[in-house]
Amino acid sequence: MTRKKIAIIGSGIAGLTTAAKLHPVHDIHVFEKNAVIGGHTHTEHVKINEQSFAINTGFIVYNDWVYKNFNELMEPLNLKRIPTEMSFSIKDDVTGLEYNGHNLDTLFAQRRNLLSPSFYKMIKDILKFNRESIEDYNANRIPDSLSLAEYFKQKKLGKMFITKYIVPMGAAIWSSGEADMLNFPALFFIRFFKNHGLLSVKDRPQWYTLDGGSEAYLEPLTAPFKDKITTSAQIKSVARHDDYVEIIMENNDCLPFDEVVFACHSDQALSLLAKPSPEEQAILGAIPYTSNEVILHTDETLLPKRKKAWAAWNYHLGADKTAPASLTYNMNLLQSIENAPVTFCVTLNRTHLINPDKIIGRYQYDHPVFGADSENAQARYHEIGNKNRTHYCGAYWFNGFHEDGVNSALRVVTDIALADSTHQTLKQPEMSEA
Numbered sequence: 351m352t353r354k355k356i357a358i359i360g361s362g363i364a365g366l367t368t369a370a371k372l373h374p375v376h377d378i379h380v381f382e383k384n385a386v387i388g389g390h391t392h393t394e395h396v397k398i399n400e401q402s403f404a405i406n407t408g409f410i411v412y413n414d415w416v417y418k419n420f421n422e423l424m425e426p427l428n429l430k431r432i433p434t435e436m437s438f439s440i441k442d443d444v445t446g447l448e449y450n451g452h453n454l455d456t457l458f459a460q461r462r463n464l465l466s467p468s469f470y471k472m473i474k475d476i477l478k479f480n481r482e483s484i485e486d487y488n489a490n491r492i493p494d495s496l497s498l499a500e501y502f503k504q505k506k507l508g509k510m511f512i513t514k515y516i517v518p519m520g521a522a523i524w525s526s527g528e529a530d531m532l533n534f535p536a537l538f539f540i541r542f543f544k545n546h547g548l549l550s551v552k553d554r555p556q557w558y559t560l561d562g563g564s565e566a567y568l569e570p571l572t573a574p575f576k577d578k579i580t581t582s583a584q585i586k587s588v589a590r591h592d593d594y595v596e597i598i599m600e601n602n603d604c605l606p607f608d609e610v611v612f613a614c615h616s617d618q619a620l621s622l623l624a625k626p627s628p629e630e631q632a633i634l635g636a637i638p639y640t641s642n643e644v645i646l647h648t649d650e651t652l653l654p655k656r657k658k659a660w661a662a663w664n665y666h667l668g669a670d671k672t673a674p675a676s677l678t679y680n681m682n683l684l685q686s687i688e689n690a691p692v693t694f695c696v697t698l699n700r701t702h703l704i705n706p707d708k709i710i711g712r713y714q715y716d717h718p719v720f721g722a723d724s725e726n727a728q729a730r731y732h733e734i735g736n737k738n739r740t741h742y743c744g745a746y747w748f749n750g751f752h753e754d755g756v757n758s759a760l761r762v763v764t765d766i767a768l769a770d771s772t773h774q775t776l777k778q779p780e781m782s783e784a
């Protein structure tokens with residue numbers, strides 16, 4: 351077995367999974383540009399009247415169906431998980447429409463919808479989409495090239511279903527603009543909805559949050575290699591040579607490694623490469639990221655007017671269809687916080703409507719944008735991964751979620767293990783279908 355010196359750039363779930371798996375057999379070093387580790391795993395500790403609340407502003411929920419490898423990673427850490435509610439509401443600023451799909455009572459939170467033919471047509475279309483998309487998926491009838499907009503047209507699904515249900519739900523899940531959602535590959539979208547039980551009214555997974563906030567896993571996961579992490583790391587570029595890799599810092603220090611793992615986003619990796627290959631430019635460039643402004647606050651006016659319509663995820667529909675996704679997570683519902691004197695809200699991309707006096711924190715998180723070229727780019731991973739002493743991981747290689755971050759890291763770990771005899775020492779990970 352050759353003990354290699356491996357640089358890992360980024361300390362989100364992808365970088366930390368890579369580090370946790372490789373550190374027993376290799377000499378790893380994690381570089382994180384922020385002052386704290388965790389990337390999209392971030393928890394804010396808020397004090398109100400002497401009571402302390404741990405509120406998540408990035409990664410919040412996971413389930414038992416899909417997050418197999420994440421659950422396995424968490425198992426030895428002895429953390430407590432709390433079952434959570436995953437309801438979804440709409441608040442339309444233009445038409446005043448409000449509904450919450452949690453149950454029949456909340457679906458008709460706005461009683462006038464009991465008499466609305468278009469509302470019933472939307473419900474009928476939801477049931478049709480749930481039924482027929484699974485049938486089409488199972489029968490391999492959805493071509494790779496088909497966009498979501500084209501699929502809806504083929505299926506003759508109504509405007510209200512598209513604009514007031516499925517597009518906002520997808521936009522909320524991927525923090526993607528409504529216009530971008532219509533360009534999503536239909537196959538990618540339907541496979542994700544099927545795997546997460548989103549095409550069924552009853553047969554759905556139980557979702558969980560971590561007690562103490564998502565950050566609860568960071569300390570125990572990194573404890574065995576915490577002296578191998580540099581925060582506030584200022585990397586200027588990464589140069590690959592025949593027999594080593596150089597991490598060049600802003601102060602011009604050059605740190606030699608045998609291999610490098612880019613556990614940051616596709617665009618961030620590309621910008622660090624001193625000489626990206628044409629394949630790296632094409633593949634990483636085909637999965638761009640978009641920025642989301644995220645605010646933690648207690649302004650309940652961001653939630654639907656009717657309390658019955660308050661869901662765990664509350665999507666805001668506005669007049670501008672080209673605007674980025676805008677939604678408010680009700681963190682009291684999501685994190686089962688029952689004793690707070692306020693409603694903790696996390697709102698994406700609607701800062702101008704939040705009472706500044708009620709703002710607790712401001713954050714910026716970037717999210718991958720999946721378009722026509724992204725699936726093809728993901729499929730070309732092996733043209734750049736494990737080539738030229740370079741590896742890539744991050745949630746963007748699959749669906750953009752925590753399990754995807756873990757799976758992408760396990761693929762890197764497998765590649766490194768297979769390259770020498772260490773595969774005897776490292777357990778071969780089994781990839782889950784996220």
Ligand SMILES: Cc1cc2nc3c(=O)[nH]c(=O)nc-3n(C[C@H](O)[C@H](O)[C@H](O)COP(=O)(O)OP(=O)(O)OC[C@H]3O[C@@H](n4cnc5c(N)ncnc54)[C@H](O)[C@@H]3O)c2cc1C
Nearest residue numbers: 360362363364383389390408410411614715744745751752
């Ligand atoms: C608001 C929000 C809520 C979400 N909620 C959920 C959820 O409930 N469930 C779920 O499964 N997913 C959720 N996600 C998706 C989330 O993005 C993924 O689950 C996952 O956390 C992404 O992990 P990652 O390791 O790929 O990237 P990140 O967590 O973004 O980690 C990348 C890291 O690389 C670092 N980095 C970048 N450039 C450099 C550099 N030059 N040098 C050193 N370090 C660098 C960054 O600072 C960062 O720490 C959510 C995302 C957002 C934005």
